Amino acid sequence: MHRLEKAHIKPISAMLARTFKDDQAEIFPDPQERRVKAPYVHELFLCYSFPHIEGYITSPRLEGVAVWRRSNINIGVSWQRIIKSGTSHLALKIGLRALKKIMFFDQYMDLKRKELASDKHWYLNMLAVDPRYQGKGYASKLLNAMLLKIDKENLPCYLETSGEKNVSIYMHFGFQLISEYTIPGVKDRFIAMQREPKRR
Ligand SMILES: CC(C)(COP(=O)(O)OP(=O)(O)OC[C@H]1O[C@@H](n2cnc3c(N)ncnc32)[C@H](O)[C@@H]1OP(=O)(O)O)[C@@H](O)C(=O)NCCC(=O)NCCS
Structure with missing residues (x-):
């Protein structure tokens, strides 16, 4: 495992757009617009949250990425943060209408997290393995190393x-389903899962 560095953000954003290719249908209903703009959404998120996250890649070939952060760090998407982090150029590429939706979804999920998760926890913000490399153990590599560290901190x-x-993959790593919810305007159901620390 290697730490995610700033230089990885652009290629990782392209990989994330390939991996989550149907996940932004509510933000960009037009598939052509989605194909063009989805990488900017990932790039904006990674750039502005970079100082506050703990990101790992599997190797410099960028097969997979995991992004974690501590529960006490609030990095909700806001205009102020976009301007401060120098990501306004990406916000302009994404467009105002889409950004408003992103902010709404982000705030909604943040409220749910506050309601459902234990007070102090690690949040797995993102886990993705490039479709070309799925099923080869890369997610295990990313998760196991961090879960070991989290267990040592005795945190959920x-x-x-x-x-x-x-859900089934995360259960394999010891996560339990704690709630299901929908976000107004989003088709998919979200499943909230939590993993209690293991004694090692
Ligand atoms: C989900 C995802 C990250 C898994 O990555 P991956 O590299 O293909 O996963 P791995 O090959 O490392 O398998 C992970 C573990 O789950 C196990 N596993 C695989 N399929 C499983 C299933 N259906 N049920 C239970 N366990 C399963 C594997 O055996 C492996 O465990 P092991 O190492 O102890 O044998 C990847 O498929 C992905 O990026 N999907 C699209 C994006 C996404 O949905 N991300 C997560 C949503 S938040």
Whole structure:
């Protein structure tokens, strides 16, 4: 495992757009617009949250990425943060209408996290393996190393996901389903999961 560095952000954003290619349908209903703009959404998120996250990649070939942050760090998307972090150029590329939706979804999930997760926790903000490399153990590599560290801190971790397969994979790592919810305007159901620390 290697730490995610600033130089990785652009190629990782392209990989994330390939991996989550249907996930931004509510933000960009037009598939052509989605294809062009989805990488900017990932790039904006990674650039402005970079100082506050703990990001890992599998190797410089960028097969997969995991992004974590501590629960006490609030990095909700806001105009102020976009301007301060120098990501306004990406915000302009994404467009005002889409950004407003992103901010709404982000705030909604943040409120749910505050309601559902233990007070102090690690939040798995993102886990993705490039479709070309899935099923080869890269997610295990990313998760196991960080879970070991989190267990040593004796802290729970929290995530949101969707789809039966993801739930089953996360259960394999000791996460339990704690709630399901929908976000107004979003088709998919979100599944909130938490993993209690293991004694090692
Ligand atoms: C979910 C995702 C990250 C998994 O990555 P991956 O590299 O293909 O996963 P791995 O090959 O490392 O498998 C992870 C572990 O889950 C296990 N596993 C795989 N499929 C499983 C299933 N259906 N049920 C239970 N466990 C499963 C594997 O055996 C492996 O465990 P092991 O190392 O102890 O044998 C990847 O498929 C992905 O990026 N999907 C699209 C984006 C996404 O949905 N991200 C997560 C949503 S938040």
